Amino acid sequence: xxxxxxxxxxxxxxxxxxxxxxxxxxxxxxxxxxxxxxxxxxxxxxxxxxxxxxxxxxxxxxxxxxxxxxxxxxxxxxxxxxxxxxxxxxxxxxxxxxxxxxxxxxxxxxxxxxxxxxxxxxxxxxxxxxxxxxxxxxxxxxxxxxxxxxxxxxxxxxxxxxxxxxxxxxxxxxxxxxxxxxxxxxxxxxxxxxxxxxxxxxxxxxxxxxxxxxxxxxxxxxxxxxxxxxxxxxxxxxxxxxxxxxxxxxxxxxxxxxxxxxxxxxxxxxxxxxxxxxxxxxxxxxxxxxxxxxxxxxxxxxxxxxxxxxxxxxxxxxxxxxxxxxxxxxxxxxxxxxxxxxxxxxxxxxxxxxxxxxxxxxxxxxxxxxxxxxxxxxxxxxxxxxxxxxxxxxxxxxxxxxxxxxxxxxxxxxxxxxxxxxxxxxxxxxxxxxxxxxxxxxxxxxxxxxxxxxxxxxxxxxxxxxxxxxxxxxxxxxxxxxxxxxxxxxxxxxxxxxxxxxxxxxxxxxxxxxxxxxxxxxxxxxxxxxxxxxxxxxxxxxxxxxxxxxxxxxxxxxxxxxxxxxxxxxxxxxxxxxxxxxxxxxxxxxxxxxxxxxxxxxxxxxxxxx
Amino acid sequence: xxxxxxxxxxxxxxxxxxxxxxxxxxxxxxxxxxxxxxxxxxxxxxxxxxxxxxxxxxxxxxxxxxxxxxxxxxxxxxxxxxxxxxx
Ligand code: SF4
Numbered sequence: 001x002x003x004x005x006x007x008x009x010x011x012x013x014x015x016x017x018x019x020x021x022x023x024x025x026x027x028x029x030x031x032x033x034x035x036x037x038x039x040x041x042x043x044x045x046x047x048x049x050x051x052x053x054x055x056x057x058x059x060x061x062x063x064x065x066x067x068x069x070x071x072x073x074x075x076x077x078x079x080x081x082x083x084x085x086x087x088x089x090x091x092x093x094x095x096x097x098x099x100x101x102x103x104x105x106x107x108x109x110x111x112x113x114x115x116x117x118x119x120x121x122x123x124x125x126x127x128x129x130x131x132x133x134x135x136x137x138x139x140x141x142x143x144x145x146x147x148x149x150x151x152x153x154x155x156x157x158x159x160x161x162x163x164x165x166x167x168x169x170x171x172x173x174x175x176x177x178x179x180x181x182x183x184x185x186x187x188x189x190x191x192x193x194x195x196x197x198x199x200x201x202x203x204x205x206x207x208x209x210x211x212x213x214x215x216x217x218x219x220x221x222x223x224x225x226x227x228x229x230x231x232x233x234x235x236x237x238x239x240x241x242x243x244x245x246x247x248x249x250x251x252x253x254x255x256x257x258x259x260x261x262x263x264x265x266x267x268x269x270x271x272x273x274x275x276x277x278x279x280x281x282x283x284x285x286x287x288x289x290x291x292x293x294x295x296x297x298x299x300x301x302x303x304x305x306x307x308x309x310x311x312x313x314x315x316x317x318x319x320x321x322x323x324x325x326x327x328x329x330x331x332x333x334x335x336x337x338x339x340x341x342x343x344x345x346x347x348x349x350x351x352x353x354x355x356x357x358x359x360x361x362x363x364x365x366x367x368x369x370x371x372x373x374x375x376x377x378x379x380x381x382x383x384x385x386x387x388x389x390x391x392x393x394x395x396x397x398x399x400x401x402x403x404x405x406x407x408x409x410x411x412x413x414x415x416x417x418x419x420x421x422x423x424x425x426x427x428x429x430x431x432x433x434x435x436x437x438x439x440x441x442x443x444x445x446x447x448x449x450x451x452x453x454x455x456x457x458x459x460x461x462x463x464x465x466x467x468x469x470x471x472x473x474x475x476x477x478x479x480x481x482x483x484x485x486x487x488x489x490x491x492x493x494x495x496x497x498x499x500x501x502x503x504x505x506x507x508x509x510x511x512x513x514x515x516x517x518x519x520x521x522x523x524x525x526x527x528x529x530x531x532x533x534x535x536x537x538x539x540x541x542x543x544x545x546x547x548x549x550x551x552x553x554x555x556x557x558x559x560x561x562x563x564x565x566x567x568x569x570x571x572x573x574x575x576x577x578x579x580x581x582x583x584x585x586x587x588x589x590x591x592x593x594x595x596x597x598x599x600x601x602x603x604x605x606x607x608x609x610x
Numbered sequence: 611x612x613x614x615x616x617x618x619x620x621x622x623x624x625x626x627x628x629x630x631x632x633x634x635x636x637x638x639x640x641x642x643x644x645x646x647x648x649x650x651x652x653x654x655x656x657x658x659x660x661x662x663x664x665x666x667x668x669x670x671x672x673x674x675x676x677x678x679x680x681x682x683x684x685x686x687x688x689x690x691x692x693x694x695x696x697x
Contacts, residue, residue, distance in 0.1 A: 233661075237622045237692045245621040249691050252618060254668065274621050459694050463663060465672025497695070565668055565687075 001029045005215035005518030007069035008032065013111045015126055015133060017199050018059065018118030022133040027112055034608055036521070037112060038068035038491035039095050040532040042084035045115065046093060047535065047609060052543045056088040056191075057174060057198035059119035065106070066113040068493025069517055072104035072212040072289075074220065075502065076227045077495035079103060079185075079289035088176040088198075089191035089349065089404040090424035090448050093539045096190055097452070097490050099288035100183030102163030108208025120200040127157050128206040138202040143169050145342040146181035153205040162207040168344020170392040171197035176404040177349040177391070181341065184312070185288060188346045189425065190447055191404065215518030223512055227501040228292050235293045238497055239285065241274040242297035243315035248273045250319065253462070254566030255434025257324040257427065259378045260355035261420045261555055264431040265564020271328030272318055281330055286312050288495065295497060301331040305382065311337035319429035320351025325358060325384045332381025336388050343392035352426030353401045354387045356408070359418050372396040417554045423448035423545070432556055434566045435461045435469045440479040440579050443550045444593075446536040452496075455482030472575055476582030481506060484529035491532060531603040534587070534595050538605065547593045552576060611638040613684040615645060619653075620691035623662065627653045627690070636682055642666065643678040645688065655690065665689040 001010050008027060015022045027041075035041050042064045054060045064084040071081055081103030087094035106114060109130050116126070123138040136156055141149055149166035157164075163183060171178035171193035178193030179186045187193075196202075214220045237245050250256050251269045258266045270276060277299060286296025301309040311334050321327065321336045340347045360366045361376035368375065372395055374386045390398025400408055406424035409416060420427045425448020432439035437457030445454025460478055461469040467478060485506055489499055503509040510522035521528075537545075551573070560570040584591060588599030600606050613636050619627040634645060646657040646664075657664060658678070664671035666680065666688050674680045 241621055245692065246694060248620045249689070249694060252620060252689055253665075275624065462665065462670040463672065463693060465670065469669070 001027065003029055003519050004032070006213040007073065007215075007517040008037070009107055009110050009112050009212070011111050012113040012115060013128070013133070014115045014117065016118045017116065017120040017124065017201060020120070020135050024111070031608070033519075034528065034604060035532060035535075036068060036488060036491035036528050038066050038071075038080070038082040038493055039084075039097070039487060040491040040528065040535070041113065042066040042082045042095060043093075043532060043535045043539065044608065046084040047539050050086055054086055056086040056091060056195055059199065061086045061195055061198075062115055062117040063192065063195055064113065064115050067103045067107050068491050069513070071493030072107040073214055073516055074290065075224050075494070075512070075516075076231060077288060077291040077293065077498040078493055079291060080490070080493050080495055081106070082490060083180070083187045083192055085192050085195050087190040087192070087447070088174070088178075088194040089189075089406065091406060092423065092543045092545065093536060094190035094192060094447050095453060095490070095536070096187040096192060098182045098187045099185040099495060100163060100165075101161070101289050102165055102182050102206060103493065104212070104289050105163030105206045105208050107212045108210045109206050110208060110210055114204075116196075116199065116201065119198065123200045123202050125153060125156065125202050126204040128204070129157065130209055141202050142172060144202075145169070146344040147184065147342060149203050150181060150183070153203045157205040157207055159207045162205045164203060164205045166203035167193040167196050167201075168342060170343045170345045170402075173394050173402070174198060175345060175392060175394065175402040176407065177346045177353070177402070178344050179346045181344060184286070189348060189450060191346070193344050214516045216515040219515040223502065223515060227498070230501040231292050231498060234501060235295075235497060238293050238295040241278060242295045244274040244277050244297060244313060244318050246315045247318055250430065251323070252565060253434055253458070254561065254564045254569070255431045255438070255458075257319055257355070257429050257431055259326045260324060260359040260418060261427065261431055262359070263563045264434050264561050264566045266323035266328075268328035269323070272322040272330050272333060276330050277313065281334060283310070291495065291498070293497060299334050301334050304331050306331040306335035309335035309338050311341055313337055316429045317347040317351070320348050320355070321384060324351050324355040324429070326378030327381050327384050328379070329381045332384060335381070336385045339385060339388050339392070343389075345388070345392050348428060349404065349426045350388050350391060352405070352420060353391060353408075354384050356415075356418055356420070357387050357397060357401065358383070360415065365415070366397060370397040420553050420555060421449055422552060423549055425449050430458065431561075432552070433561050433569050433571055436472060436571065436579065437461050437467070437469070437475040437478055439552060439556065439571055439576055440475055440583055443552055443576070443580065444479065444483070444583060446533065446540065452486060453483070455479045455486060457482060470569060472579050473582075475579045476584075476586045479583060480586045483533050484526055486529070487532040488525045488529035491528070527603075531605060534599060534603050535605055535609075537589065537593070537595055538600070538609070541594045545593070547580070547591070550580060550593055612636065613638060613640060613682050613686070615682055615686045615688055617645075617649065617688045617690065620689060622692050623655070623690045626655055640682045641678065642671070642680045642682060645682060646678065649690075661692060663689075663691050663693045665691070
């Protein structure tokens with residue numbers, strides 16, 4: 001570790017819930033040089049410790065939390081840390097990225113990472129105060145909402161500034177789309193909350209009294225000032241409207257998920273767009289740790305059937321609880337969002353499963369008998385909120401939906417035409433028929449149909465001038481590049497919204513990494529991203545993933561868009577597979593999507609994993 | 611023969627324009643540059659601007675081979691919005 005003069009704390013904390021014991025381990029400098037930290041190191045630990053035979057709810061499953069070199073450093077939005085575990089939702093490798101105070105506090109307590117393993121007999125919570133690790137009885141917290149649990153954790157550790165994470169009642173019931181609430185941000189996708197639920201771990205609190213060292217404090221200070229100045233202009237719209245600013249645009253582009261992805265344009269978008277949000281529901285901005293942007297939009301419903309509901313709404317949530325359920329009432333979305341937060345479920349998978357249920361209901365494939373009396377029609381805000389509650393409480397059809405898209409598909413393979421998921425993870429809030437690159441994004445993301453890990457192509461497909469959004473050529477190369485970029489950024493510990501202000505792009509400048517770590521990481525960062533993505537694919541290959549698992553659901557490759565700006569656009573399985581061939585070729589994977597030996601060697605993965 | 615082009619101002623651009631959308635009636639043979647000149651004159655939004663994305667009939671302006679010289683047709687739709695960068 002002596003090559004690093006800052007950024008890393010050099011230790012990982014390992015907590016065993018079965019033995020109620022903990023110990024620390026040293027980080028290896030070589031691993032960091034090749035994988036940075038965060039998502040990269042999390043994937044390596046997963047590769048080494050969680051085999052393909054481990055069930056997500058098995059006590060042998062572990063939850064690996066890893067910060068990055070920039071987490072907790074005094075630079076903008078150094079809030080992020082990563083999680084790796086076996087996903088209850090997909091049954092495979094899951095990586096997830098989250099903000100909040102937890103990551104920075106973990107580093108201040110002296111650790112770059114935390115691995116939770118084993119399983120407790122009784123409900124417990126972990127309290128970490130610098131080098132002191134203790135377990136508290138949480139049996140009386142069972143059934144508490146995730147936000148109340150956060151407050152209990154803060155009370156228990158005795159410091160309101162502590163970083164805390166918790167699960168809600170859904171995770172206790174092993175709902176497979178349960179999230180982990182981290183200081184009111186979330187490890188949202190993949191159902192990691194259920195893993196903590198199976199371990200009977202209600203929450204973790206951490207408070208450190210140390211500082212995260214940097215190699216060149218003066219230079220870091222200067223970079224901070226320049227970045228904050230840049231963000232005031234470059235991210236002004238995020239401060240003003242948050243991610244809901246994209247609602248109108250995505251709709252106008254013709255890729256808004258509408259009524260379970262039946263079409264890509266929502267006719268009543270004014271009810272849910274950013275202007276409506278700002279005018280009628282906005283209360284204040286929410287800032288993650290050290291973030292001058294504060295893109296979180298705290299909203300409250302002031303009148304109507306959902307009066308009193310309060311939540312922080314993001315683009316993905318608005319799109320999937322709104323247009324994807326045919327709902328044009330922003331108040332209903334806030335209420336659905338709040339319910340998901342309190343019960344502890346992912347709004348994105350939730351919105352997909354509700355959209356699916358509504359389509360099944362309208363097609364007469366299920367009735368009110370299944371929905372606990374709910375008239376599950378598209379457009380009904382009450383039905384959307386009610387169905388989310390059924391999932392969180394595992395009531396009626398909610399018990400089946402709580403098994404996630406994979407569980408629904410297993411029980412009802414005849415519903416496949418309506419299930420919008422890849423590898424068991426439901427679609428993010430973009431219809432790939434509007435941007436063909438996005439089809440590859442969903443097909444080849446390391447965790448299922450995710451726009452972040454999979455590579456968000458819309459900007460490049462629309463803005464760069466290098467691509468036609470409805471062409472197949474070049475999309476394999478594009479998606480690979482965006483995925484690799486995201487993999488290294490996820491390993492840094494900063495928010496993707498601010499990274500441009502510190503030059504973390506496809507050709508990152510060396511300045512920031514040298515000032516913080518004292519080590520010359522650049523220009524190798526994109527190669528590190530490529531290495532991480534291939535490491536994840538090796539894990540997935542070990543878990544049985546092949547070309548057949550990279551395919552898209554029937555609706556995307558069988559149906560023409562029926563309305564809106566993308567009307568008439570379509571993808572076929574053959575068209576998609578042409579893009580997939582190009583992608584595998586760019587990646588150095590064989591025709592079944594397995595990394596070739598020469599690729600593994602070129603990326604030095606054979607030494608890293610031996 | 612005139613060409614009618616619908617211009618939509620999305621998210622923060624709506625605040626700058628003071629309206630959500632409007633129709634510009636342009637003389638036949640007009641190109642995009644003629645329209646952006648009118649938008650600048652009437653709405654005070656000068657284009658091109660690195661913080662404004664221009665999308666003509668579903669394609670980013672850089673994807674049109676002739677960019678601001680691109681000819682306009684009756685029924686075209688122009689979107690103006692802040693650059694997009696992920697949800
Ligand atoms: S830009 Fe938004 S998501 Fe990113 S750190 Fe800031 S508040 Fe959090």
